[in-house]
Amino acid sequence: MPYREKIAWLSLVGMAVCYGPYFAFTHRSPLLDQPLPNLPLMALFAAAAGGNAVWTLLGRLLLRMNTPPDERGSADERDRAIDRRARGVAYYVLIGLALYVGGVMPFISTGWHIVNSMVASVVIAETVSYAAIVLGYRRGVT
Amino acid sequence: MTGGKLKNQVRTLRFLNGEMTQGDLGQKIGVTRQTIAAIEAGKYSPSLEAAFRIAAVFGKPLDEVFQWEAEG
Numbered sequence: 001m002p003y004r005e006k007i008a009w010l011s012l013v014g015m016a017v018c019y020g021p022y023f024a025f026t027h028r029s030p031l032l033d034q035p036l037p038n039l040p041l042m043a044l045f046a047a048a049a050g051g052n053a054v055w056t057l058l059g060r061l062l063l064r065m066n067t068p069p070d071e072r073g074s075a076d077e078r079d080r081a082i083d084r085r086a087r088g089v090a091y092y093v094l095i096g097l098a099l100y101v102g103g104v105m106p107f108i109s110t111g112w113h114i115v116n117s118m119v120a121s122v123v124i125a126e127t128v129s130y131a132a133i134v135l136g137y138r139r140g141v142t
Numbered sequence: 143m144t145g146g147k148l149k150n151q152v153r154t155l156r157f158l159n160g161e162m163t164q165g166d167l168g169q170k171i172g173v174t175r176q177t178i179a180a181i182e183a184g185k186y187s188p189s190l191e192a193a194f195r196i197a198a199v200f201g202k203p204l205d206e207v208f209q210w211e212a213e214g
Contacts, residue, residue, distance in 0.1 A: 002174065070165070070169075070174075071174065071176075076172065076173040076174050076177050077188070077189050078173065078174075078177040078188075079174075079177075140180060140184070140186055141186050142184070142185065142187045
C-alpha cells in the first residue's frame with residue numbers, strides 16, 4: 001500500500017474516532033442551547049480536535065518509522081493527481097454544506113446549532129477528501 | 143472518439159531490459175514504485191512528460207510503449 005494511502009487511511013480513521021463521538025453527542029445535546037461563551041461545548045470540541053491531532057501525529061510517526069525511505073519521499077505526479085481530484089470533490093461538498101448552513105439554517109435554527117453545523121461541514125469535507133484519496137489509490141486515476 | 147483506454151508495454155519492456163525492477167524504472171523517471179505498478183495495471187495514465195521519459199529509458203518511440211485503444 002502506498003505511503004500516502006496509509007496516511008489517508010490514518011486520517012480517515014482519526015476523523016471517525018475523534019469527531020464521530022463529538023458530533024454524535026452534541027447533535028441533540030442541550031449544550032447547543034447554552035448562552036455565550038459556550039465553554040463546555042468548546043472544551044468538548046477542543047478535546048476532539050486535540051485527540052485528532054495526537055492520533056495523527058503518533059500515527060504518522062509510526063508510519064514513518066515502518067516505511068522504507070524510498071517509499072515516503074516527496075509526492076510524485078500520481079500522488080498529486082489523486083490529491084487534486086480528492087480536493088476537487090471535497091470542495092464541492094464543502095460549498096454545498098456551507099450554502100445550506102449559511103443560507104438555510106439561519107431560517108430554521110439558531111446560535112450554536114449553526115456554528116456546530118459549520119464545523120461539521122468542514123469535518124465532513126475533510127473526511128470526504130481523505131476517502132476520495134483512498135478511492136483514488138484503490139480504483140486508480142485514468 | 144472520447145471512449146477508450148490507454149494500453150502500455152511497460153511490463154514487457156522492463157522484462158526485455160534485464161528484468162528492470164519497477165523501483166529502478168520509477169527512480170529513473172522520478173516517480174514511486176507504486177506509480178509504475180499503477181501504470182502497468184492501467185490504473186494510472188501518466189503525464190505526457192512521464193510517458194516520454196519512460197519511452198526514453200527503453201530507447202523506444204512513444205507509440206511503441208503506449209497505445210490508445212478506442213472503444214467499440
